[in-house]
Amino acid sequence: MALEQERVEETGTEEGTFQRKMKSRHLVMLSLGGVIGTGLFLSSGYTINQAGPLGTILAYLVGAVIVYLVMLCLGELSVHMPVTGAFHAYAAKFIGPGTGYMVAWMYWLTWTVALGSEFTAAGLLMQRWFPDTSVWMWSGVFALLVFLLNAFSVRFFAEAEFWFSGIKVAIILLFIILGGAAVFGVIPMREAGASAPLFSNFTSDGGLFPNGILPIFMAMLSVNFAFSGTELIGIAAGESVDPDKTIPRAIKATVGRLIIFFVGTIFVLSALIPWRDAGVIESPFVIVFDRIGIPYAADIMNFVIITALLSAANSGLYASSRMLWSLSKEKMLPSLFSRLTSSGIPLNAMIISMVGGGLSLLSSVVAPDTIYIFLVSVSGFAVVVVWMGIAASQFMFRRQFVREGHQLSELKYRTPLYPIVPIAAFVLCLASCIGIAFDPNQSLAFYCGIAFMVLCYVAYYIQNRRGKKAI
Numbered sequence: 001m002a003l004e005q006e007r008v009e010e011t012g013t014e015e016g017t018f019q020r021k022m023k024s025r026h027l028v029m030l031s032l033g034g035v036i037g038t039g040l041f042l043s044s045g046y047t048i049n050q051a052g053p054l055g056t057i058l059a060y061l062v063g064a065v066i067v068y069l070v071m072l073c074l075g076e077l078s079v080h081m082p083v084t085g086a087f088h089a090y091a092a093k094f095i096g097p098g099t100g101y102m103v104a105w106m107y108w109l110t111w112t113v114a115l116g117s118e119f120t121a122a123g124l125l126m127q128r129w130f131p132d133t134s135v136w137m138w139s140g141v142f143a144l145l146v147f148l149l150n151a152f153s154v155r156f157f158a159e160a161e162f163w164f165s166g167i168k169v170a171i172i173l174l175f176i177i178l179g180g181a182a183v184f185g186v187i188p189m190r191e192a193g194a195s196a197p198l199f200s201n202f203t204s205d206g207g208l209f210p211n212g213i214l215p216i217f218m219a220m221l222s223v224n225f226a227f228s229g230t231e232l233i234g235i236a237a238g239e240s241v242d243p244d245k246t247i248p249r250a251i252k253a254t255v256g257r258l259i260i261f262f263v264g265t266i267f268v269l270s271a272l273i274p275w276r277d278a279g280v281i282e283s284p285f286v287i288v289f290d291r292i293g294i295p296y297a298a299d300i301m302n303f304v305i306i307t308a309l310l311s312a313a314n315s316g317l318y319a320s321s322r323m324l325w326s327l328s329k330e331k332m333l334p335s336l337f338s339r340l341t342s343s344g345i346p347l348n349a350m351i352i353s354m355v356g357g358g359l360s361l362l363s364s365v366v367a368p369d370t371i372y373i374f375l376v377s378v379s380g381f382a383v384v385v386v387w388m389g390i391a392a393s394q395f396m397f398r399r400q401f402v403r404e405g406h407q408l409s410e411l412k413y414r415t416p417l418y419p420i421v422p423i424a425a426f427v428l429c430l431a432s433c434i435g436i437a438f439d440p441n442q443s444l445a446f447y448c449g450i451a452f453m454v455l456c457y458v459a460y461y462i463q464n465r466r467g468k469k470a471i
Contacts, residue, residue, distance in 0.1 A: 036168045036312065040226050040262065041283050041305045042121045043376050044269060047219045047226075048278040050439075053201050053270035054208035055216040060266045063223040064259045066432070067230050069425035070387045072415045073394035074231060075251045079244055079413040080397075087231070088326060091389045094396035097464070102456035103389040104327050108353070109452060110228060110382040111320035115357025117375040118313040119143050122306045125283060128299075146313045147354050150321070151345065164311035171304045172261050175285060179268035182292050189272075189291050201274055210275055218439035220432040222373075224387075225380030226262070229312065230254055231390065232319055248413050317353055324349035332463070377436055377445030384429045385453065391425035 048056045077090050087107055092100020122142050123135035130138075181187040183199075202208055209216075269284045272291065278284055283305050289298040325346040328337035337349045398418055401411070408414060415421050433449075436442040 036165065036172065036229075036261070036308060040172075040265065041285055041308060042124075043222050043226060043373075044266060045273075045278040045284040045287075046373060046376075047222050048266075048270055048273060048275050048284065050211065050215045051219045052208060052210040052215070052275050055211075055213070056219070056270050057263065057266055059216050059219050059223045060226075060262050062428070063220065063227050064255075064262060066224065066387070066425065066428045067227045067258065068255050069421050069428070070390055071230055071251050071255055073391050073422050073425060075248055075413050076411060076415040077390070077394055077397060079247050080411060082247065087386055087390060087393075088323070089330075090393035090397070092330070094393045094400060095389070098457050098460045099389065101327075101332060101460040102453055103386055104323055104332075105456045106382045106389075106453065107386045108320050108323045110379050110386060111316040111323075112353050112357050113375050113379040113382070114225075114228070114316045115143070115146075115313050115320070115354070117379060118309045118316065119146075119357065120371065120375065122309045125286075125302055125306050125309075128286070128302050142310055142313070143354065143358060146310055146317055147350070149314055150317045150350055151347065164307065164314070167304065168308045168311060169257070169261070171301070171308070172265060175288070175301075176261075176264045176268055178292065178294070179265075179272060179288055182288070183268060183271045187292055187294075189293070199271060201271055205274060205276065214438065217431070217435035218442065219435075221380040221384065221436045221442060221445075222376050224384050224429075224432050225376050227258065228380065228383040229315060230258065231383075231386065232315060244412050313357075317350060317357070320353035320357075321346050321350040324352060332460075373441055374445055377442040378448060381433055381436065381445055381449035382452075384432050385449070388426050388429045391422040391429065395419055395422040395426075 044056070047059060051059055081090070088100040088104030090100075091103040116139075119139035119142050120135060123138035126138040127133065127135065178187060182189055269278075269288065272288050273284050277287065283302065285305060286298045286302050289301045324333060324337045325340075327333045328335060328349070337346065337352070339346070339348055341347050394415055395418075398415070402408070433446070437446045
């Protein structure tokens with residue numbers, strides 16, 4: 001079938017249809033909502049502790065470059081073929097059906113595990129106010145809340161996510177302003193009197209790279225986890241208004257804001273928190289506001305971060321349920337997962353995705369801080385594999401497009417500097433995956449991720465063989 005005939009306007013079942021309700025501002029905030037979560041607010045402390053102050057800044061800069069390259073590839077694919085839950089459809093068509101199946105499940109794993117990490121992180125932060133309560137109890141309450149938020153219409157979900165994400169963006173800007181003022185002495189640090197830290201954290205206690213260069217590479221996966229969510233623009237393409245215009249606009253706005261928010265935030269955190277003091281038990285944002293000494297600022301920030309984590313989980317449940325719906329539409333899962341409510345909600349797929357997240361968060365009963373890093377690593381590995389699939393799909397798509405006799409001018413959005421961009425994106429993502437194999441805290445996630453990939457391929461070929469025999 002010719003490529004130009006594959007554009008999808010609306011998809012559904014006898015029970016309902018996906019509705020094109022999302023505008024550019026919704027897509028931007030959906031993507032930011034998925035990104036600005038536990039990866040920035042909590043696991044950034046782990047990255048600072050491992051890679052040191054300058055190493056962390058470099059890691060996030062490299063992460064921003066990787067995300068930008070992947071998004072350039074995604075833009076061409078999603079504008080030409082705007083379908084809901086699109087990643088595996090691209091990989092299946094341009095790489096192979098087995099790879100498409102694997103990419104779909106890896107992306108589902110990304111978010112269903114991320115749900116567990118978001119709920120676990122929110123539970124950890126609640127212990128600031130309720131130290132005698134259990135993390136898993138709060139995790140369960142938050143899981144129920146997020147499920148209910150997703151169970152309404154797409155328009156309600158998108159509008160709610162728009163405002164939740166707006167609050168997060170405003171808080172991050174406020175943090176950069178106040179934290180920057182503390183760095184340069186405009187606001188005195190409570191523990192340091194009236195003297196400004198300036199850049200002392202970059203020169204003392206081991207200097208810029210206290211643990212050497214290697215931890216930068218080992219920390220890249222947690223950095224990539226922090227950036228995961230940008231690709232939600234592609235997931236929502238089938239539910240966006242006028243995707244030819246809204247998707248490129250959303251990609252440009254999202255990546256630009258992420259670079260400002262993440263790099264600016266990490267610079268302030270690295271300047272104000274000694275690397276030995278950073279970790280995942282308490283948010284580095286809360287630590288900074290505690291040390292600045294603004295009354296109740298740390299408690300307010302803790303509350304805002306919890307709402308931000310729930311917002312990210314909200315986006316994650318949206319993404320994972322749409323991926324199951326997409327697999328079902330391709331006859332790779334039972335048809336019950338592709339059924340939509342009258343409001344266009346894949347409720348069955350949402351329930352299963354929440355069950356996966358629930359299994360992840362139950363592990364918080366054992367050792368919340370240790371399990372949290374494992375969940376981050378698994379989710380980060382899975383999303384990087386998906387990014388590799390996006391880059392490879394764009395590379396193969398462009399070759400096929402030209403081979404069929406089309407002109408590049410027919411593409412309404414083109415990935416620049418082809419084939420350099422998809423190749424660079426693929427190689428950098430691969431390096432990020434390999435890096436965690438050398439980190440004792442994350443190596444188990446590497447091997448579990450590889451095993452899950454192999455299991456996906458095996459499951460696909462067994463299922464495919466049974467299908468052929470049935471015919």
